[in-house]
Amino acid sequence: MIGTICHVSWLNLKRDYVALCLTFVLPIVFFSIFASIFGGMGAAVGGGGGSSAMGIIVVDEDQTEISRRFVEAVNSQEALDVAEAPRRTDENPHPEPFTRESARQHVRQGGAPIAVIIPAGFSETFGNFVNSGADVDLVYDAANPIAQPTVAGLLQAAAFMAAPDILMENGLEQFDAAGGMLTDDQRAIMQQLKPFLRGEQPWSGKNDEPADEPVGGAATDVAGASPPEAFQGLVVVNAIRARAVEDEDGGEGPDMTAYYAAGISVMFLLFSMAGVAGTLLEEEERGTLERLLTTKLGMGTFLAGQWLFFALIGVLQIILMFVWGAVMFDLDLWSPNHLAGFAAMTLVTGGAAASFGIMLATVCRSRAQLGGISTVVILIMSALGGSMVPRFVMPEFMDTTAKFTFNGWALDGYLKVFWYDDPGQSLASSLASIIPEITVLAAATVVFLGLARLMARRWEAI
Amino acid sequence: MSDVLAIHGARKVFGSTTALDGAELSLKRGEWLGLLGPNGAGKTTLVKSIAGRVRLDAGTMTLLGEPISGTARGDSDVRERLGVVPQDLALYPALTARENLEAFAALHGIDRSTRRDRVNWALDWTGLADRAREPVKRFSGGMKRRLNIACSILHEPEVILLDEPTVGVDPQSRQRIWEMLRLLQEGGASLLLTTHQLDEAQQVCERIVIIDHGRSIADGPFQELVEQTIGTSRRIQVEVDGETVFEQIDDVAAELPALLDRLRADGKPIGDIHVESPTLQAVFIHLTGRELRE
Structure with a gap:
């Protein structure tokens, strides 16, 4: 009896081509689509595949050798596809490079998820291990919550790759300056930093709140930084929402x-x-x-x-x-x-x-x-x-x-x-x-x- | 009587199946015509071609004196004078009887001012006035059948095609439906009816057309068909000495007395005598054979 039922059911299915496709082809189609989406996503955000790189904008306001080398290092990241100017079109065969504002507008309008702004003075603080590092502004679209942390991480990698000679030179200089017998001031700074490093004391805002006591230059910067900024690698990424300047009330603006x-x-x-x-x-x-x-x-x-x-x-x-x-x-x-x-x-x-x-x-x-x-x-x-x-x-x-x-x-x-x-x-x-x-x-x-x-x-x- | 509908040489092929193969049909004004045939004979194809739902490959059709093609669009003016009652219960089950009638009245182009009167007339005509506000899905089969017919004749058509209007209903409902149709005929409408209820077709239809294999094989009033097929031959049932004897005679008037004389000569007592009248079913079987049609 059960065998007969199974046989009849199979004949019904076999003779209904649409049902047959829905049963056997549909799962394969869906698997393929989701594999494409998520497989490609891994490449896009993780640096896996070339053609699926995330398109970002880079604006070099510093225009120094170091900033150029940094841009090249960012460009060499397989997961990123860097644009320094809008695409050429018939109407605009020689597009001007992006500026901070045009890049922000481009991100704001959904043209790219991220714009990396290398501000003037970037090279002066680049490779300074004592300071919190060179600042880079990251203008992002809040509609894409993945792009910002991904690019921020990749910028750190790029920074290490950009100028190893500078890093070595700056490192030695700073070792020379801070090396040897520690002075009383240095010991005081170390003591002062310990509770922050242990997490026993909250970090105060670097820019907003002055340090409680006047202390030496480099240590003051570090001590005054907020936790995410305190150890930010070679470059300090200042994340800026593309719409932040328009939110007059300081609110979050449109959400998801x-x-x-x-x-x-x-x-x-x-x-x-x-x-x-x-x-x-x-x-x-x-x-x-x-x-x-x-x-x-x-x-x-x-x-x-x-x-x-x-x-x-x-x-x-x-x-x-x-x-x-x-x-x-x-x-x-x-x-x-x-x-x-x-x-x-x-x-x-x-x-x-x-x-x-x-x-x-x-x-x-x-x-x-x-x-x-x-x-x-x-x-x-x-x-x-x-x-x-x-x-x-x-x-x-x-x-x-x-x-x-x-x-x-x-x-x-x-x-x-x-x-x-x-x-x-x-x-x-x-x-x-x-x-x-x-x-x-x-x-x-x-x-x-x-x-x-x-x-x-x-x-x-x- | 003039023909309100005439079909000549109608031919329609679906793939390898020839549905109509030169069918002929005519309907006279005020006439009630029965279109009969075994399953697959081509009845529905012929009715659908008149209704504009099947495009003929060959042949001509005229409706109320005007030539019509196989499509409804090109002949919309004259087809407005045609009513088509489908075999399916083509109603909206969630709507009430009144709502169904109002919807189809609007679709038949009855203007708003007269629509209400026509709907009320239809409710009375079908005997559904007291159930007008009930959803159709609660109706019995007979009530749905009556409403199904009413929805097709709201625009007072001169020619009405009825495709098996009594299928699946009880004898009382069938009787009611025949009465309703009789009223339409008395009002001047010409009716073309397909049915498998041969006994009823014999009673109500003034003329019968039998179609088989896509061709018209008999056409005429019932008695005429009997003469053309069975002729004057009748089966006589006689009770002789408590036993029933069957005899086939060709001429009742001439041969029945001789038969009775012969039986009496045997000295056996003769009881009931019954002359079996020919039926439409007998004519139908005579013409179309006993072979099962699927």
């Missing part, structure tokens, strides 16, 4: 809520649309579609009506998601620029998702097929487009792949509205910044609906 609200809502929107689009197939199975088509209703009108309804449902779903985010997670939805951008993005996203759902329904022959196929397609698009895994952890080629997904464009649009917006921007220029996303999603709507209309011909006269 916007990112996840966009990512999750787009993914679930697609699932919802695929679900409601299943009613199209229900109409066919129930026979109501047959009846509808004998009335004055044509297939085009029928699809248009369905699309409108689904799009409204989609828009409503996104609105609920973001309002929930605003109420519960302090997502900044209510400023005029955000509200206008959100409205524009939501309309095109809802419309495009609805047409995508209808297209899927017209391609599938049954609700079971629709359920299986839509799950696969949506999960793949969500993975590639950044709804499931933030795109900044993906290697560059995966980021490019995202441009071929619905999620990628929708997510980019919402991020421009909520993340990469400029508070000083006018409403018009704020909306203008999302024109590419709106255009692509609107075009996707037309294409999906066109395909759906084409596929729906099988329901018309045969």
Whole structure:
């Protein structure tokens, strides 16, 4: 009996090619995608693979031999792809090197996750083991929490590689200065440092709070530093948020809520649309579609009506998601620029998702097929487009792949509205910044609906 | 009576299957026509081609004097005068009877001012007025069937195609449905009905067309079909001396007295005599054979 049941089940599966693919091909596809994402991520942040390096900006304000050697050492890190000037284009064949401000703007607008600023005077403190080292400013995008610590670590490695001769020379000089019999002052400094090194006493702010007692130069710097800065290797990395200067109230600015609200809502929107689009197939199975088509209703009108309804449902779903985010997670939805951008993005996203759902329904022959196929397609698009895994952890080629997904464009649009917006921007220029996303999603709507209309011909006269 | 629907040489091939192979059909104004045939004979294909759901490969169709193609779009004006009752219960189960009727009335282009009256008429006509606000999923099979018909005739079509309108319902509901259709016919509508209920088709249809292998093989009133197929031959059932005797005679009027004389001559007592009337089923089997169709 059990054997017969198994045999019948196998025959059913074997004769349903879609179910067969879902059972055996889908796991392989998913494995491949995630292996690409996370395998590439290791290379990107850990220095593994060449083509998947993290693109960063370097601005050399020092312009000395040491700073140049440092830049070269940073450039030699396989995990980093250094740019000192914007890419050449036909409009700008000879781009000017980045400045501190242009680099910050570039990071701020999502052009790169990090900008390394080597300030003037860098070479004067480079290789000084007694001082806390040369300062380097790291302008970062808080949307990418991985890039900043990764690059900071790689800068230390670069610093060691950059100028070993200088390190040796400075080391010997400092040994010569501090070597020999310790003076009373040196002993006092050592005593003074011990509690800090043991962690028995908190470090006070190097710049904000003066040392309790006036002590010798190098020791004063070290003693006055905060813990993370006290031992920072050869270069002191001053992490600066790309948006910090715009946060007038000193707050944290936009948090990751916007990112996840966009990512999750787009993914679930697609699932919802695929679900409601299943009613199209229900109409066919129930026979109501047959009846509808004998009335004055044509297939085009029928699809248009369905699309409108689904799009409204989609828009409503996104609105609920973001309002929930605003109420519960302090997502900044209510400023005029955000509200206008959100409205524009939501309309095109809802419309495009609805047409995508209808297209899927017209391609599938049954609700079971629709359920299986839509799950696969949506999960793949969500993975590639950044709804499931933030795109900044993906290697560059995966980021490019995202441009071929619905999620990628929708997510980019919402991020421009909520993340990469400029508070000083006018409403018009704020909306203008999302024109590419709106255009692509609107075009996707037309294409999906066109395909759906084409596929729906099988329901018309045969 | 003029033809409101005429089909000549209808041909349709699906892959390697010939569904229609030169079928002929005509429906006269105010007539109730039964379209019969075994499974796979081409009935549904023919009905769907009239409804604009199947595009013919060859042949001509005219509806109310106007030529129609196999697609609904090109003939929308004349097709508005056609009502198609599908075999499936093509209703929205979560909607109430009234909501279903209102939806299909709107889709048939009935304007808002008259829609309510038509819906109320349909509810009365189907006997569902007191259940108008109930979701259809709670209805019995017979109630759904009645509503299914009503949704297709709200726009008062002159020609009505009914694809097995009584399938799966009890005798009481079937009777009610025939009464409803009779009212439509009395109102001037022409009805084309496909059914496997041969006894009922025999009773209600004024003319029968039998189709098999995509071709029309018989066409005429029931009695005419009987004459064309079975002829005047009848089976006589006579009870003789407590036993039932069957005899086949070609002419009842001429041969029955002779048969009785012969039986009496044997000196045995004669009891009940029964002349079996020919049925549509007998005609149907005579024409289409006993071979099982799948």
